Amino acid sequence: MAGLSEATMETLRSLARSVAQHRRNGGVLDGLPEEQQGYLQALGETQRTFFMEELARADAEEGKSRFRAMLGQWRPRQGSPDPEGAPRTAS
Numbered sequence: 001m002a003g004l005s006e007a008t009m010e011t012l013r014s015l016a017r018s019v020a021q022h023r024r025n026g027g028v029l030d031g032l033p034e035e036q037q038g039y040l041q042a043l044g045e046t047q048r049t050f051f052m053e054e055l056a057r058a059d060a061e062e063g064k065s066r067f068r069a070m071l072g073q074w075r076p077r078q079g080s081p082d083p084e085g086a087p088r089t090a091s
Helices: 006-024 034-041 045-073
Strands: none
Touching: 006 034, 006 045
């Protein structure tokens, strides 16, 4: 992103991952460590935009991982009826 150093972008990525993990664990932004809260409050517009993009990316990756895990555990039911009541056949 224009105007941000690589170090700043990596710091914001790390912060976004931390915030995403904190929220997944049921935490709220007010429950973040004070250092992280201060950093979030001090973000400029460019930094905030980049952070929000990284936060969305971290949330999406976690959702994809959970979906893949659920798919890996899913097994179709054999012989159970479909919504119309006709039994399914094994393929």
